[in-house]
Amino acid sequence: MIRGVLKVGLGSCGIAAGALEVYDYFLSDAVKKNLGNILSFGEQRITIGKTSCIGLCFAEPLVEFCTDDIKILYGRVDKIFAEKIVNGILSNTLPLENRILEDEEVKKYIGPQVKLALKNCGIIDPENIEDYIERKGYSALQKAVFEMSDREVIEVIKESGLRGRGGAGFLTGQKWEFLLQAAGEKKYLVCNADEGDPGAFMDRAILEGDPHSVIEGMAIAAKATGAQLGYIYCRAEYPLAIKRTVKAINDAREKNFLGKNILGTDFSFDIILKEGAGAFVCGEETALIMSIHDRRGMPNLRPPFPAEKGINDSPTNINNVETYANVSGIVANGAESFNKYKSGNSTGTKVFALAGKVKRVGLVEVPMGLTIREVVQEIGGGSSTKYPLKAVQIGGPAGGCIPEKLFDTPINYDSINATGAIMGSGGLIVMDTNSCMVDVARYFLQFTQNESCGKCTFCRIGTKRMFEILQRITEGKGDENDISLLEELSNHVRKTSLCGLGQLAPNPVLTTLKFFKGEYMAHVKEKKCPAGVCRALIKVLINPEQCTGCTACTKVCPVNAISGEKKKPHVIDAKLCTKCGICIQKCKFDAIYKN
Amino acid sequence: MGNCCNNADNSALQTEAEEIIAFTGKEKTISILQEVQKRKGYLPEALLCEIARLTGIAISDFYGVATFYSQFSFTPLGKYVVKLCNGTACFVSGADLLYETLCDFLKIKNNETTPDGLFTIETVACIGCCSLAPVVMIGDRLYGKQTPSGIRDLLQEIVTLESAGNSDGGKV
Numbered sequence: 001m002i003r004g005v006l007k008v009g010l011g012s013c014g015i016a017a018g019a020l021e022v023y024d025y026f027l028s029d030a031v032k033k034n035l036g037n038i039l040s041f042g043e044q045r046i047t048i049g050k051t052s053c054i055g056l057c058f059a060e061p062l063v064e065f066c067t068d069d070i071k072i073l074y075g076r077v078d079k080i081f082a083e084k085i086v087n088g089i090l091s092n093t094l095p096l097e098n099r100i101l102e103d104e105e106v107k108k109y110i111g112p113q114v115k116l117a118l119k120n121c122g123i124i125d126p127e128n129i130e131d132y133i134e135r136k137g138y139s140a141l142q143k144a145v146f147e148m149s150d151r152e153v154i155e156v157i158k159e160s161g162l163r164g165r166g167g168a169g170f171l172t173g174q175k176w177e178f179l180l181q182a183a184g185e186k187k188y189l190v191c192n193a194d195e196g197d198p199g200a201f202m203d204r205a206i207l208e209g210d211p212h213s214v215i216e217g218m219a220i221a222a223k224a225t226g227a228q229l230g231y232i233y234c235r236a237e238y239p240l241a242i243k244r245t246v247k248a249i250n251d252a253r254e255k256n257f258l259g260k261n262i263l264g265t266d267f268s269f270d271i272i273l274k275e276g277a278g279a280f281v282c283g284e285e286t287a288l289i290m291s292i293h294d295r296r297g298m299p300n301l302r303p304p305f306p307a308e309k310g311i312n313d314s315p316t317n318i319n320n321v322e323t324y325a326n327v328s329g330i331v332a333n334g335a336e337s338f339n340k341y342k343s344g345n346s347t348g349t350k351v352f353a354l355a356g357k358v359k360r361v362g363l364v365e366v367p368m369g370l371t372i373r374e375v376v377q378e379i380g381g382g383s384s385t386k387y388p389l390k391a392v393q394i395g396g397p398a399g400g401c402i403p404e405k406l407f408d409t410p411i412n413y414d415s416i417n418a419t420g421a422i423m424g425s426g427g428l429i430v431m432d433t434n435s436c437m438v439d440v441a442r443y444f445l446q447f448t449q450n451e452s453c454g455k456c457t458f459c460r461i462g463t464k465r466m467f468e469i470l471q472r473i474t475e476g477k478g479d480e481n482d483i484s485l486l487e488e489l490s491n492h493v494r495k496t497s498l499c500g501l502g503q504l505a506p507n508p509v510l511t512t513l514k515f516f517k518g519e520y521m522a523h524v525k526e527k528k529c530p531a532g533v534c535r536a537l538i539k540v541l542i543n544p545e546q547c548t549g550c551t552a553c554t555k556v557c558p559v560n561a562i563s564g565e566k567k568k569p570h571v572i573d574a575k576l577c578t579k580c581g582i583c584i585q586k587c588k589f590d591a592i593y594k595n
Numbered sequence: 596m597g598n599c600c601n602n603a604d605n606s607a608l609q610t611e612a613e614e615i616i617a618f619t620g621k622e623k624t625i626s627i628l629q630e631v632q633k634r635k636g637y638l639p640e641a642l643l644c645e646i647a648r649l650t651g652i653a654i655s656d657f658y659g660v661a662t663f664y665s666q667f668s669f670t671p672l673g674k675y676v677v678k679l680c681n682g683t684a685c686f687v688s689g690a691d692l693l694y695e696t697l698c699d700f701l702k703i704k705n706n707e708t709t710p711d712g713l714f715t716i717e718t719v720a721c722i723g724c725c726s727l728a729p730v731v732m733i734g735d736r737l738y739g740k741q742t743p744s745g746i747r748d749l750l751q752e753i754v755t756l757e758s759a760g761n762s763d764g765g766k767v
């Protein structure tokens with residue numbers, strides 16, 4: 001039987017964009033009645049399937065139609081267009097519009113990408129283990145179990161140059177070696193899926209789209225290091241990722257890829273999914289262990305490192321989701337398949353959650369060495385607004401802002417670190433000239449002071465004071481001393497905090513001070529916000545010469561601050577105006593401006 | 596937490612506490628709290644005291660853990676929890692405007708519940724749907740690319756449904 005599939009992308013973003021309605025429609029009685037339960041296209045019978053995030057988030061919801069001869073990806077599919085697809089299948093004339101893979105722009109998005117960690121995302125049904133096995137899933141585990149010694153597995157990971165994808169970039173093979181060499185009968189593995197950085201969704205996409213790749217990576221790590229039990233610590237805010245991962249663990253156990261005597265050998269390893277309870281600091285490894293111990297997630301002094309004393313005081317190895325997802329490919333295809341992508345001291349690829357003010361947002365995986373400009377301009381398609389790009393924020397609250405003039409920086413751990421930002425876990429937020437860098441720094445400090453666990457004085461109080469200073473500056477109440485005070489506090493917080501949260505918290509401030517000092521000075525000296533964001537420092541005005549009196553702005557103003565007769569210039573009541581800027585977006589004649 | 600721990604004589608309370616412990620295990624502080632939060636929508640003091648009595652976990656330990664993690668609440672939440680994403684992508688796309696709209700429409704602030712028990716506003720660090728920024732989640736449903744007027748319409752729709760007495764709680 002020749003068969004084809006009509007697949008709907010059901011990741012969280014897809015569902016939010018309406019993919020579930022499309023999927024339900026395909027499964028509905030109306031479709032079935034028409035087709036006698038099964039669609040047929042020419043000689044081929046079509047089944048309805050699902051997959052997860054295809055990565056083209058900007059074109060959600062996505063529907064893929066594939067048979068043995070053709071593969072068409074339809075973007076922006078709503079129920080009406082879904083009907084069109086069904087009718088097209090019935091009549092052997094598929095709709096020609098919305099075929100996004102044939103779009104030149106979309107080709108630019110896909111062209112530079114290399115999918116290693118995401119190799120199955122958006123292709124397989126994440127809830128069907130057979131789909132994963134069909135694409136050589138668990139063959140790397142079999143190789144590690146039957147053909148390789150523990151040493152050999154660690155060597156190939158070391159040779160590949162894989163570094164921790166959670167952000168710090170420590171060599172994974174070396175970490176595994178520590179665990180192998182650690183004394184103790186009980187050893188543990190942890191997969192850190194507490195993806196807390198605002199603006200990051202890579203780990204969610206991997207667990208939602210290809211949970212078995214993480215499970216297989218952990219099983220291989222267990223085989224190489226002698227661990228008997230693993231935890232996947234996933235944040236509670238990701239219900240779909242949790243559901244799919246739990247199902248995948250159970251399915252893998254049923255197939256004997258996990259559990260006792262894996263594949264009939266004397267190697268045993270199992271995985272428990274632990275749901276986080278909402279605390280950013282639990283992404284730090286010692287805090288994460290405290291949370292697994294059912295305690296408040298407060299970090300501990302290292303050493304001893306988890307490799308010596310982790311879960312239940314036993315040796316423990318912690319890697320991030322994306323790190324584990326890369327393991328099976330390296331073991332199956334050799335170190336060279338990974339380290340042929342090389343830039344500086346970094347090998348392989350990095351997954352980024354590309355978002356913000358770019359035309360094409362989504363989940364992208366790029367080889368090390370591609371420049372930020374290539375990611376933002378080629379893949380992302382440049383600014384999505386009428387304003388030019390100004391900076392990217394990389395690495396979340398521990399990272400920093402890299403200005404447009406440094407967009408030619410290649411993506412690798414050392415080059416990114418040299419700018420003062422960090423690679424981080426993969427959040428990449430693009431900002432246009434309408435973003436105020438002081439306000440961005442204020443935003444991140446608000447986040448860190450809120451998430452500080454309170455253990456270290458400088459992190460607990462220092463970040464709070466830094467936030468207050470930034471707040472003051474954005475309100476036009478700051479002076480020049482505030483800037484040196486920020487620098488001084490930054491240094492203290494960095495040096496006297498126990499864990500990464502505090503040590504890296506000043507980064508958003510220090511990078512914006514380094515690259516956008518002029519903007520800070522404008523706030524404190526001239527009491528002006530050049531980007532027109534800080535509301536205390538701007539006025540929203542109507543240029544009477546350009547205003548046609550169309551009244552569009554009066555209808556959208558949430559506080560009724562705009563008045564005027566039809567076809568005559570309007571005015572804004574400064575007392576009522578909250579400077580929200582909605583009228584500026586609405587005005588077709590560019591008559592409203594910020595000053 | 597008062598002195599409730601001494602008078603746990605309510606048998607219904609004991610049954611419920613035993614059910615929860617049977618489901619989660621005796622030592623798992625976080626799992627127990629998560630199960631209580633899931634069943635009741637918040638952490639009722641009397642129930643926690645009963646669980647403390649049965650498990651031997653100090654009530655102060657429950658309190659310590661519950662106050663550390665943002666998932667837990669000591670007061671009942673509204674029927675509709677409106678989660679406003681304040682992740683970086685949503686922040687640069689105008690999440691603050693949405694927050695103001697929510698506060699203005701519902702006359703409450705972050706982490707507060709309307710007097711009629713219908714709505715709670717929660718700003719969250721990141722929902723992870725950055726491609727649809729700015730995002731709002733009402734109940735289980737995500738609403739992407741939101742605008743102030745869109746939010747107002749959504750809330751108004753719920754209010755209308757509720758006053759007509761036909762809604763399915765969180766799944767509008």
